[in-house]
Amino acid sequence: MDTKKVLTANLKPGMVSSEAAYTFSNHLVIQSNTTLTPDIIDKLKYYAVKSIKIYITEDGPYIDGQDIPDNAPETNDTEEDAAGSTYFERIQQSDEYKEFKEIFTASVEKFKREINDIILKNTTDVISDMLQEVNAILSKTRNPLHLLDMMQCLRGYDDMTYMHSMNVALICHMIGSWIDLPPSDIDILVTCGLLHDIGKLKIPVRIIAKPGKLTDEEFERVRSHPQLGYEILDSKELDERIKLTALQHHERINGTGYPNHLTAPEIHQFSSIVAIADVYDAMTSNRAYRKGICPFTVISTFEKEQELYDPGLLYLFMKRTIEAYINTEVLLSNGEQGKVVMLNQNHLSRPVVVTENNTYDLSRDFSINITALI
Numbered sequence: 001m002d003t004k005k006v007l008t009a010n011l012k013p014g015m016v017s018s019e020a021a022y023t024f025s026n027h028l029v030i031q032s033n034t035t036l037t038p039d040i041i042d043k044l045k046y047y048a049v050k051s052i053k054i055y056i057t058e059d060g061p062y063i064d065g066q067d068i069p070d071n072a073p074e075t076n077d078t079e080e081d082a083a084g085s086t087y088f089e090r091i092q093q094s095d096e097y098k099e100f101k102e103i104f105t106a107s108v109e110k111f112k113r114e115i116n117d118i119i120l121k122n123t124t125d126v127i128s129d130m131l132q133e134v135n136a137i138l139s140k141t142r143n144p145l146h147l148l149d150m151m152q153c154l155r156g157y158d159d160m161t162y163m164h165s166m167n168v169a170l171i172c173h174m175i176g177s178w179i180d181l182p183p184s185d186i187d188i189l190v191t192c193g194l195l196h197d198i199g200k201l202k203i204p205v206r207i208i209a210k211p212g213k214l215t216d217e218e219f220e221r222v223r224s225h226p227q228l229g230y231e232i233l234d235s236k237e238l239d240e241r242i243k244l245t246a247l248q249h250h251e252r253i254n255g256t257g258y259p260n261h262l263t264a265p266e267i268h269q270f271s272s273i274v275a276i277a278d279v280y281d282a283m284t285s286n287r288a289y290r291k292g293i294c295p296f297t298v299i300s301t302f303e304k305e306q307e308l309y310d311p312g313l314l315y316l317f318m319k320r321t322i323e324a325y326i327n328t329e330v331l332l333s334n335g336e337q338g339k340v341v342m343l344n345q346n347h348l349s350r351p352v353v354v355t356e357n358n359t360y361d362l363s364r365d366f367s368i369n370i371t372a373l374i
Helices: 038-046 077-084 087-092 095-120 127-138 144-153 162-178 183-195 198-202 216-223 225-234 240-248 269-284 295-304 311-323
Strands: 002-007 028-030 051-057 329-332 337-342 352-355 359-361 370-373
Touching: 028 038, 087 144, 095 127, 095 144, 095 162, 095 183, 095 198, 127 162, 127 183, 144 162, 144 269, 144 311, 162 183, 162 269, 162 311, 183 240, 183 269, 198 225, 216 225, 225 240, 240 269, 269 295, 269 311, 295 311, 295 370, 329 352
Parallel strands: none
Antiparallel strands: 002 051, 329 337, 329 370, 337 352, 352 359
16 A cells, blocks of 8 residues: 655544654654544644655545555554653553542532532531542542642543532642641631632533633623622631632732732632632633643743732742652653753743753743643
8 A cells, every 4th residue: 555745734534644753852653553533633733743654545545444454564552552642641541540530520420419509408518528529539649749640631521610629629638738737727728629619600601611702791790700609608607718718719919800809918818729729720621712731831820920829829839839740751842852850949830851962941041931741
């Protein structure tokens, strides 16, 4: 069977590669005899593979399902998955991740029922059950940094309110442990995370999950959720900090937040913690209108907007989060693949990266960025 080189931009699902494809830095992207899917084509584009050879017949490109030529080299699926997988894909292939995902998805389903009981049945008895669900998830992780990796792998599980609230609660537990809160306060903080977006349940799903740009009226409806959440919780027998967090988690210490434009002294510490967890999870999660952002890019955004958040809490969160990725392989914006070897304390999003031929101090060279973990 003949082969033909095709520009990546012209590839179609169902075509079959006749050769392996590599990045600029010789990192394997796909093996030969790979059937192209939309995700694989996106992956080739992402790693700037300009073209690949595909099998062709007299009638045009060979499409998977036709007879494979006898002389075509065989592929080993296990080897292909291991060689071409990214950092998070390798985690997703592990048994511990599969067990974590099973517990997580079951816990989110229970959480859906429990949070609706708070609204519909005017009860808070389910709070202890919610905390048990969080603890069940935490029991499947080794430490806070392992938890972040596991959560990042769940990005295909798309739930705009319930999953996000569970993620924020887990991040709150992590931050609470880092600042040495007593266990009783960590439980309150976790509950703050679980219930911070409860007001969104009063807003139509068609608005919350809308993939396109919101109208001005829809945008104002969404911005009303802190006040709606506070009104739901205000009459409940709950710790006042839980109610305040529902109201304040979109406030910013410089007064530019909403709904009341509070400044630093007026914002409770737990609200500040939830604000950081809320934004981190929102930016690293897949959404209808965009894919999740690389953690280094998220930290860079935090650094640029540091005047919005409690400085001590933000720096601690950024430092501890980025520490998870020391010795991790990353893809740079110039196409090179390297390893994070050292953090820059004043530019946490821009560490020192060593590639095969170069050492880049990204705190000094702002022309290059980390674009992905690999």
